[in-house]
Structure formats: structure tokens, C-alpha cells
Amino acid sequence: MAETNGAPAATAAPGGVRTVACVGAGVIGGGWVAHFLARGYDVRAWDPAPDAERRLRDLVASAWPALTRLGLAEGASMDRLTVTGTLAEAVAEADFVQESAPERIDLKISLLAEIDEAAPGHVVVGSSTSGYSMSEMQVKAARPERLVVGHPFNPPYLVPLVEVVGGESTERWAVEWASEFYRAAGKQVITMDRELPGFIGNRIQEAAWREALHMVAEGEATVEQIDRSMTAGMGLRWAFFGPCLTFHLAGGEGGMAHMLDHFGPSLKAPWTRLEAPELTAGLRDAMVAGTDEVVAGRSTAELIEQRDRRMIAVMRALAEVEAEEAAEARARGTEGNEDTEGGGA
Numbered sequence: 001m002a003e004t005n006g007a008p009a010a011t012a013a014p015g016g017v018r019t020v021a022c023v024g025a026g027v028i029g030g031g032w033v034a035h036f037l038a039r040g041y042d043v044r045a046w047d048p049a050p051d052a053e054r055r056l057r058d059l060v061a062s063a064w065p066a067l068t069r070l071g072l073a074e075g076a077s078m079d080r081l082t083v084t085g086t087l088a089e090a091v092a093e094a095d096f097v098q099e100s101a102p103e104r105i106d107l108k109i110s111l112l113a114e115i116d117e118a119a120p121g122h123v124v125v126g127s128s129t130s131g132y133s134m135s136e137m138q139v140k141a142a143r144p145e146r147l148v149v150g151h152p153f154n155p156p157y158l159v160p161l162v163e164v165v166g167g168e169s170t171e172r173w174a175v176e177w178a179s180e181f182y183r184a185a186g187k188q189v190i191t192m193d194r195e196l197p198g199f200i201g202n203r204i205q206e207a208a209w210r211e212a213l214h215m216v217a218e219g220e221a222t223v224e225q226i227d228r229s230m231t232a233g234m235g236l237r238w239a240f241f242g243p244c245l246t247f248h249l250a251g252g253e254g255g256m257a258h259m260l261d262h263f264g265p266s267l268k269a270p271w272t273r274l275e276a277p278e279l280t281a282g283l284r285d286a287m288v289a290g291t292d293e294v295v296a297g298r299s300t301a302e303l304i305e306q307r308d309r310r311m312i313a314v315m316r317a318l319a320e321v322e323a324e325e326a327a328e329a330r331a332r333g334t335e336g337n338e339d340t341e342g343g344g345a
């Protein structure tokens with residue numbers, strides 16, 4: 001278990017949290033609510049929109065079948081959701097608070113200060129922000145040391161990743177506590193030791209997104225071609241190996257080192273609009289050493305076998321879902337989705 005020393009004595013153990021407050025219950029906040037309910041927590045939610053409770057309960061109800069298929073925690077129930085009339089009622093007795101209000105810096109600053117005032121001082125508060133740093137959001141809070149970013153991916157009840165990072169005024173214990181808590185709540189956590197706009201995942205995603213927009217703007221590729229290049233191509237591999245391990249295998253037995261030495265010069269070819277970094281010896285060594293760590297002693301043959309099994313598993317899973325959908329569509333007497341060529345195993 002990670003070090004969470006320094007937490008106030010009243011702070012629950014990360015694995016002992018019972019009640020989570022969700023402030024803001026739209027696409028992401030509602031997704032968090034569904035996730036926490038499915039993991040067996042009591043959830044108290046607050047959202048100022050007049051129809052928020054109906055939208056939230058609809059979202060949870062529509063996510064529940066998938067969550068049930070995935071496996072609910074013991075005692076998990078949609079009935080353990082309380083929608084409160086005020087922010088203070090939501091957070092007053094929570095062991096953890098997840099903020100998911102609209103992405104506006106003025107709103108985040110004042111809302112986090114309000115949450116900070118209303119929530120017990122020993123409780124950690126996570127923000128779902130997609131891009132603001134906690135340093136810029138925590139400036140009006142009286143107890144900024146317990147405020148962290150806990151950045152999810154949509155939908156938070158299915159995508160495992162949460163990126164956790166503190167701001168300049170956040171104390172280390174809060175970052176460690178939040179990381180442990182999210183893990184205990186069934187998430188895969190990246191704990192970052194420095195602030196980075198967009199965190200890690202969004203920067204990777206944004207690079208691909210910008211290139212896609214450039215290609216469409218220039219008439220170089222269609223939306224359909226771009227999406228297919230991902231779903232029938234690298235997307236299948238990225239679900240389990242990521243871009244670095246994928247390129248390690250592109251280097252054959254020579255791995256990442258050979259890959260960089262061989263293809264390094266082409267980094268300067270204008271393949272994308274993003275300017276490539278200089279492939280210095282330091283960058284090369286950092287990539288090779290980082291890849292060695294991820295490879296953790298597996299041979300190229302072993303990695304290839306693992307890759308192929310996982311790729312087949314993903315392709316079979318997609319083919320199964322597509323076959324189910326086609327059967328459902330036939331049963332309804334409508335046309336099925338004929339675009340299934342990408343998923344056949």
C-alpha cells in the first residue's frame with residue numbers, strides 16, 4: 001500500500017470509504033455516480049440543474065445492465081443514491097468528494113472553494129477537470145492541501161483509468177490517499193508527480209485528434225477513413241500494449257533500440273503536423289530503458305504471442321457484440337448494421 005502518512009487522523013483509510021459525494025452530475029459526474037454505486041458505496045449527489053435528478057437516475061439506470069454484467073460489488077444498489085437539495089448536504093458526511101462541474105475556470109475556482117468550506121477538513125476532494133491544473137483551481141480554497149485532480153475517461157463507470165495529480169498547495173498525502181482510494185474503488189491509477197496540461201492521456205488523444213482535423217481540413221482523408229485506420233488498425237493493439245510497446249515490437253528482435261536507430265531519421269519527415277522532438281542520445285536511452293522496464297524480461301517471442309492472443313480476444317469480442325446486435329436487429333425486423341468487416345476474428 002502506498003504511503004498516505006500525513007493524512008489527518010480523522011481521514012478514513014482509502015479502503016474504508018463508505019460514502020462518496022459527487023458534485024455535478026452530468027455525463028461525467030453521473031458516470032462517477034454509477035461507478036461508485038456499482039462498487040458498493042453510498043453516493044450523495046448534488047447538481048443545480050432543475051432536471052438533474054431525473055437525468056442522473058436515467059443515466060444510472062441505463063448503465064446498470066452493463067455494470068451488472070461486469071459484476072457488482074456486494075451490496076451494490078441503485079437505491080443507495082441520495083440526490084440532495086444543497087451542496088452542503090451532499091458533502092457534509094462524505095468520506096471523499098468528486099467534483100465534475102462544467103469546465104470553466106471561474107466556476108471550478110469558486111466551486112472548489114465552496115466544497116472546501118462545506119466538506120469536513122480531513123476529506124480529500126478530487127476534480128474531474130480535463131485540462132486545468134489544480135494549482136490554478138485551488139487558489140480560493142481555505143484548505144487547498146486536500147484538493148487533487150482525479151481525471152477520468154468517459155464513461156467513468158467502464159474506462160478504468162484515473163490520472164491523479166496535485167497542485168502547488170496540495171500535500172503529498174492527499175495525492176497518495178486519492179490514488180489508493182481510486183484503486184480500492186476498482187480503478188487503474190496513474191499518479192503523476194508533476195502538473196502537465198491535459199495530463200497524459202489527453203495529450204496523446206489530442207495529438208491524434210489534431211492530426212485527424214488537419215487531414216479533414218486539407219481533404220486528405222475522410223472521417224470514415226480516419227476512424228477505420230484506428231478501429232481496424234492501431235486501436236486494436238493500443239488496448240493492451242500502448243504505443244511504446246507496440247513500436248518495441250516493430251523493431252523485431254532489436255526492439256525499441258533498433259526501432260529508434262532505424263526509423264529515427266524519418267521522425268523528421270513531415271508525417272504529421274506535430275514537430276518531432278530531437279532524437280537525442282538521452283531521449284533514445286530513456287525510451288529504451290523505459291521500454292525495458294515495461295517488457296520486464298519477456299522475450300520478443302513471448303511478447304508476440306501475448307500480443308496476438310490479446311488482439312484475437314479483442315477482435316472476437318467485437319465480432320460477438322456485432323453478431324448480437326445483428327441478431328437483435330433481425331428480431332426487430334429492421335436492417336442490421338452491415339459494417340462489421342472491422343471486427344471479424
Ligand SMILES: NC(=O)c1ccc[n+]([C@@H]2O[C@H](COP(=O)([O-])OP(=O)(O)OC[C@H]3O[C@@H](n4cnc5c(N)ncnc54)[C@H](O)[C@@H]3O)[C@@H](O)[C@H]2O)c1
Binds near residue numbers: 025028052100153154
Ligand atoms: N465529457 C468528457 O468526455 C470528459 C472526460 C473527462 C473529464 N471531463 C470533465 O468532467 C467535468 C464535467 O464534464 P461533463 O462532460 O460531465 O459536463 P456536463 O455538461 O455533462 O455536466 C456538467 C454538470 O454540472 C452541472 N453544474 C453546472 N453548474 C454547476 C455548479 N456550479 N456546481 C455543480 N454542478 C454544476 C450541470 O448542471 C451539469 O449537470 C469537466 O470538468 C470536464 O472537463 C469530461
